[in-house]
Amino acid sequence: xxxxxxxEALRDGIxxxxxxxxxxxCIGEDIAVPGGxxxxxxxxxxxxxxxxxxMINTPIAELGFFGVAVGxxxxxxxxxxxxxxxxxxxxxxxxxxxNAAKMRYMxxxxxxVPLVMRAPVxxxxxxxxHAQNMERYFTGVPGLKVVAxxxxxxxxxxxxxxVRDNNPVLIFEHKLLYGSKGARTESGAVDATSEIPDLDYxxxxxxxxxxxxxxxxxxxxxxxxLHFSLEAAQHLAGERIEAEVIDVRSLAPFDYLTIxxxxxxxxxxxxxxxxxxxxxxxxxxxxxIQERFGRHLKAPILRIASPDVPVPFSPILENAYRPSVSxxxxxxxxxxxxxKKGSGKNS
Amino acid sequence: MNFELKMPDLSxxxxxxxxIRWLVAVGESVERGQALLDVETxxxxxxxxxxxxxxxxxxxxxxxxxxxxxxxxxxxxxxxPSRQSSAEAxxxxxxxxxxxxxxxxxxxxxxxxxxxxxxxxxxxxxxxEGIMPGTIHQCQGQEATAVGVxxxxxxxxxxxxxxxxxxxxxxxxxxxxxxxxxxxxxSTGCCKGKGGSMHIGNFGKGMIPxxxxxxxxxxxxxxxxxxxxxxxxxxxxxxxxGDGAVAEGAFHEAVNMAALWNAPVLLVCENNxxxxxxxxxxxxxxxxxxxxxxxxxxxxxxxxxxDLLAVYEAARRAVEECRAGVGPVLLELLTYxxxxxxxxxxxxxxxxxxxxxxxxxxxxxxxxxxxxAAGEILQSELDEIxxxxxxxxxxxVETAKTAPLPELDDLLTDVYS
Numbered sequence: 001x002x003x004x005x006x007x008e009a010l011r012d013g014i015x016x017x018x019x020x021x022x023x024x025x026c027i028g029e030d031i032a033v034p035g036g037x038x039x040x041x042x043x044x045x046x047x048x049x050x051x052x053x054x055m056i057n058t059p060i061a062e063l064g065f066f067g068v069a070v071g072x073x074x075x076x077x078x079x080x081x082x083x084x085x086x087x088x089x090x091x092x093x094x095x096x097x098x099n100a101a102k103m104r105y106m107x108x109x110x111x112x113v114p115l116v117m118r119a120p121v122x123x124x125x126x127x128x129x130h131a132q133n134m135e136r137y138f139t140g141v142p143g144l145k146v147v148a149x150x151x152x153x154x155x156x157x158x159x160x161x162x163v164r165d166n167n168p169v170l171i172f173e174h175k176l177l178y179g180s181k182g183a184r185t186e187s188g189a190v191d192a193t194s195e196i197p198d199l200d201y202x203x204x205x206x207x208x209x210x211x212x213x214x215x216x217x218x219x220x221x222x223x224x225x226l227h228f229s230l231e232a233a234q235h236l237a238g239e240r241i242e243a244e245v246i247d248v249r250s251l252a253p254f255d256y257l258t259i260x261x262x263x264x265x266x267x268x269x270x271x272x273x274x275x276x277x278x279x280x281x282x283x284x285x286x287x288x289i290q291e292r293f294g295r296h297l298k299a300p301i302l303r304i305a306s307p308d309v310p311v312p313f314s315p316i317l318e319n320a321y322r323p324s325v326s327x328x329x330x331x332x333x334x335x336x337x338x339x340k341k342g343s344g345k346n347s
Numbered sequence: 348m349n350f351e352l353k354m355p356d357l358s359x360x361x362x363x364x365x366x367i368r369w370l371v372a373v374g375e376s377v378e379r380g381q382a383l384l385d386v387e388t389x390x391x392x393x394x395x396x397x398x399x400x401x402x403x404x405x406x407x408x409x410x411x412x413x414x415x416x417x418x419x420x421x422x423x424x425x426x427x428p429s430r431q432s433s434a435e436a437x438x439x440x441x442x443x444x445x446x447x448x449x450x451x452x453x454x455x456x457x458x459x460x461x462x463x464x465x466x467x468x469x470x471x472x473x474x475x476e477g478i479m480p481g482t483i484h485q486c487q488g489q490e491a492t493a494v495g496v497x498x499x500x501x502x503x504x505x506x507x508x509x510x511x512x513x514x515x516x517x518x519x520x521x522x523x524x525x526x527x528x529x530x531x532x533x534s535t536g537c538c539k540g541k542g543g544s545m546h547i548g549n550f551g552k553g554m555i556p557x558x559x560x561x562x563x564x565x566x567x568x569x570x571x572x573x574x575x576x577x578x579x580x581x582x583x584x585x586x587x588x589g590d591g592a593v594a595e596g597a598f599h600e601a602v603n604m605a606a607l608w609n610a611p612v613l614l615v616c617e618n619n620x621x622x623x624x625x626x627x628x629x630x631x632x633x634x635x636x637x638x639x640x641x642x643x644x645x646x647x648x649x650x651x652x653x654d655l656l657a658v659y660e661a662a663r664r665a666v667e668e669c670r671a672g673v674g675p676v677l678l679e680l681l682t683y684x685x686x687x688x689x690x691x692x693x694x695x696x697x698x699x700x701x702x703x704x705x706x707x708x709x710x711x712x713x714x715x716x717x718x719x720a721a722g723e724i725l726q727s728e729l730d731e732i733x734x735x736x737x738x739x740x741x742x743x744v745e746t747a748k749t750a751p752l753p754e755l756d757d758l759l760t761d762v763y764s
Contacts, residue, residue: 025577053577059607064600067566068573074555075505075574094597098560099567106546106556108539109761142762166764 004196005179009152010043010118013159014080016200018051021078024163025054027069028082032057040084041120041173041180066092066117070100070168073115078163085126086119086134086172093137100168101143115168116159122174122224122274123311123318124186131311133223133275138170139252139284145205146252148172148222152179153194154249157203165205172251174223190227208255210262214244217332218262220285221272222248225323229272232328241336251281259285260293267298270331272323277305302331350399350423352383354408355672356416356576356609362389363413366420369406370394376402379667383421398667399423416609416672444656445721453723454732456498456655460490460711461736463514466523469740470513470530471686478748480532483544486514488653488685491710492617493518495658496585496678499666505553505571505584507564510545512557515587519554521547524743533750540753541761561622562588562595565614569601572610572674583669585613585662591622593636602675606643611669613662614640614677617652619684624696637679645675652680653710656717685709 004012018024030036031044032055038045048055058065062083069079083089089096100113123131139146145167149155155173162169177192211226212233221229226247233243244262248254263269269289271282286301304323312318357364367385371377382394383403401423408414408421445453467487473479486493489511497506497518508515516526521537529536530544537549538556548556555571558564568586575582592598593616605612616636620627627634640647646668650661658680665676683705687694694702718724 023578056573059600059603061600061604063597064566064569064604067563067597067601068570068604071567071570071572072574072577073570074567075571075578077574077577079570094560094563095566098563099558103556104764105761106538106542107548107550107761108536108541109764110538110548110550111555112764145763 001195001197003193004152005193006149006152006155006173007041007043007178007180009156009194009196010159010173011038011045011047012196013156014044015047015050017160017163018047018054021163023076024078024080025051025056025072026080026082027056027058027065027072029058029060029065029084031055031082037184039082040184041175041178042182042184043082043118043178062088062091063094066095067099069115069117070095070103070113073100073113073168074103074111078114078116080116080118080163082118084120085130086121087129087132089119089134089137096138096144096168096170097141101141104167105143112166113168114166116162117168117170118173119170120173120175120178122176123322124175124188125313125315125318127313128310133273135172135251135281136275136279139281141252143168144252145169145250146172147205147250148248150174150177150223150226150247150249151192151194153196154203154209156196157201158205158249160200161202161205164202169205172223176224177227190224192227206250206253206255208249208258209247210244210258211247212243212245214242214266216241216266216336217243217268217270218259218266219243219245219270219272219328219332220248220259221245222251223274225272225274228323228325229328232325232332235325235329236332239333241332243332248285254285254288256288256292259289263289263293264296267296268335269297269301270328270335271301271303272328273303273305274322275306276308277303278308280305299335302335304328304331350401351419352395352397352421352423353673354386354414354416354418354420355395357386357388357393357672361416363415364388365413366408366410367392368410371403373403373406376400377423395420396671397423398671443721445717445723448656450723453718456494456659457711457714457718457724458732458736459494459498459518460655460714461733462523462739463490463493463517464711465736465740466517466526467513467686469744470527473744475691479530481530481543482690483530484511484689485686486511486684488705488709489617489619489682490514491655491658491714492615492652492680492682493587495655496587496613496615496662498659499662500553500583500585502553504582504666505555507555507568507571507584507586508548508557509561509564509588509592510557510559511589512547512587513544516547516549516554520552521549521554522743523740524746525549527743527747528750531747531750532752533747534753534757535750539757539761541757562592562597564588565592565598566601568612568614569605569610572605572612572669573608575611576608581611581670583611583613583666583674585615585666587615587617589622590616590618590620590627590636592616593639594622594630602639602643602645602677605675606645609672610675611672612675613665613669614675615662616677616679617682618679619682621684621688621697623688624692626696635679637677640677645677647677647679649679649681652682653708653713655710655714682710683708
């Protein structure tokens with residue numbers, strides 16, 4: 001066992017998969033540059049020393065190199081393509097959505113695209129265009145699997161599962177959770193390190209994880225908001241409110257089994273998402289829960305998200321943009337109190 | 348004419364490559380594909396082959412010496428200029444040109460072009476009759492580009508295509524039956540009825556589904572070529588696209604990378620002068636597409652795309668370069684669409700004079716005249732081939748009309764593996 005950050009765990013995971021399978025290769029910008037960064041957040045730092053032929057540094061051409069990754073994947077390679085910032089996925093989206101996600105279906109199952117894509121997201125002092133939470137744009141794309149990793153153990157296990165999967169898998173990572181060091185350290189970073197086993201392991205791509213058990217309310221979140229939700233739940237326990245916190249983790253498809261079990265138990269749901277409220281992943285999640293478990297709900301589902309504005313620069317505004325621990329606590333308190341009041345009326 | 352033999356890009360790590368021994372002495376003649384020398388990289392020992400036949404004139408890097416990818420290794424001279432004459436030298440009706448090829452080969456090319464033409468004409472009539480669903484983008488008039496390029500490929504090589512892919516598919520060896528079934532939306536179609544006209548393909552026959560987003564296939568083809576290079580399979584991918592694709596960012600991003608990596612991709616621009624209804628001179632200052640290659644540091648060539656043998660020869664040279672590790676190559680094939688962009692397009696934007704000039708320049712008529720003039724074929728044999736092709740298509744149409752449609756449950760399959 002060793003304690004590792006997400007960046008370190010991903011680096012080891014990639015190296016181990018490249019060691020295990022010689023068709024695995026990395027493709028992206030600013031990777032494998034001697035004296036360089038190892039990608040924008042140090043994830044691939046130094047891998048070129050071990051795998052000089054399988055670290056493909058590309059021109060700044062996201063549409064082009066995501067297409068290259070799709071083509072290589074179709075011909076039996078297993079590319080791990082990364083963007084420096086999730087926002088750049090818009091440039092690559094034609095290749096991701098029109099080709100990677102659809103090729104298998106259009107070919108009647110004759111082609112497959114075993115492609116892993118990695119994208120850092122989250123508001124981190126960079127203004128509007130290096131900050132967006134991109135999950136919402138890719139969760140409604142049939143053919144694509146979308147996951148979000150919130151700790152180092154998951155990051156490594158999910159990366160490995162994604163490499164071994166024969167579908168295109170998009171992994172979202174949060175800039176404040178990487179634990180990047182040196183010149184790439186992020187201010188406001190949150191500890192997402194884990195004890196990493198020495199033996200090979202994978203984490204299933206389609207499963208949510210219960211991070212904290214509770215009986216009164218279910219908080220659903222992922223990435224940075226999961227950490228905020230856990231902190232909120234801890235404080236709420238002091239107020240005798242027992243919140244169950246679920247790391248949704250698999251954003252497409254949702255793990256309605258794990259989510260459903262919790263909703264049936266608590267009957268109350270708060271969804272926390274970084275990013276504008278309108279059209280967020282939370283909307284689909286709320287609708288899906290309502291359809292499946294509506295009769296178990298004791299109160300309307302609440303959504304905590306950012307306001308419908310671009311990500312601002314000024315730190316004071318950025319902090320106001322990002323849902324906070326206290327906002328989550330307030331929402332949970334209101335939900336629980338409202339239900340208690342409501343059920344009192346009914347009885 | 349002399350040819351330079353350069354060190355292929357055998358080492359992806361960029362480390363020097365050592366010449367172990369020469370297998371051919373100066374003055375000896377070599378065949379295309381014959382091993383000329385043994386070399387050693389940090390990974391393996393391998394042979395460097397001649398991609399042109401000729402006489403070895405000079406060994407520039409001696410045994411024991413090292414060279415890097417792209418370094419000049421040797422000079423070769425041609426024995427006779429015949430086969431290596433440039434595409435531009437091939438002119439219409441010059442019977443001697445066809446004499447260089449086996450008769451069976453020439454007839455198979457003719458048959459393939461005719462199959463495409465008759466297929467497209469029949470599909471058009473089925474569509475206009477209202478029997479065939481969807482929309483269609485056809486390639487009447489552009490048969491020589493598809494057939495000439497695919498004839499230069501091996502069956503294990505791949506092609507990528509566009510929304511106008513029927514000709515490419517037939518040229519790569521898909522059957523009229525599996526394509527007609529697909530066009531009718533049948534479960535027996537080459538994509539089980541899930542692809543349709545714009546996404547025709549058959550992975551097993553070396554054609555991924557057509558990519559119908561303009562230029563979308565160029566990065567994908569570059570990636571396929573990168574995979575071939577990394578896997579050292581010596582396969583080549585021919586990437587078909589139209590003149591319209593050249594304005595897309597995807598073209599520029601992909602060809603830059605293809606050049607950077609010496610990717611074995613043959614970039615085939617079928618320049619038919621129109622992107623949908625817009626003539627290229629309305630959207631390009633420099634209308635010579637092949638010029639783009641030079642700005643990215645690789646070879647481009649403009650060829651008469653309605654001259655089948657010129658296309659074949661240009662493609663053959665380009666494929667050899669790609670296989671030898673000195674790709675990519677951009678081939679601009681000048682051709683013309685003798686049908687609408689799609690559906691019922693009456694082509695009012697094509698000037699009458701231009702249309703009639705190109706109609707007279709029909710690649711099938713030109714090739715037939717060439718064969719007849721060379722005495723390779725009699726009119727009666729041409730008629731026979733025509734009858735065979737028509738019969739093949741008609742029988743495929745009849746079968747396709749009653750081919751089994753997908754089950755409704757099939758809607759939900761083939762999304763994930």
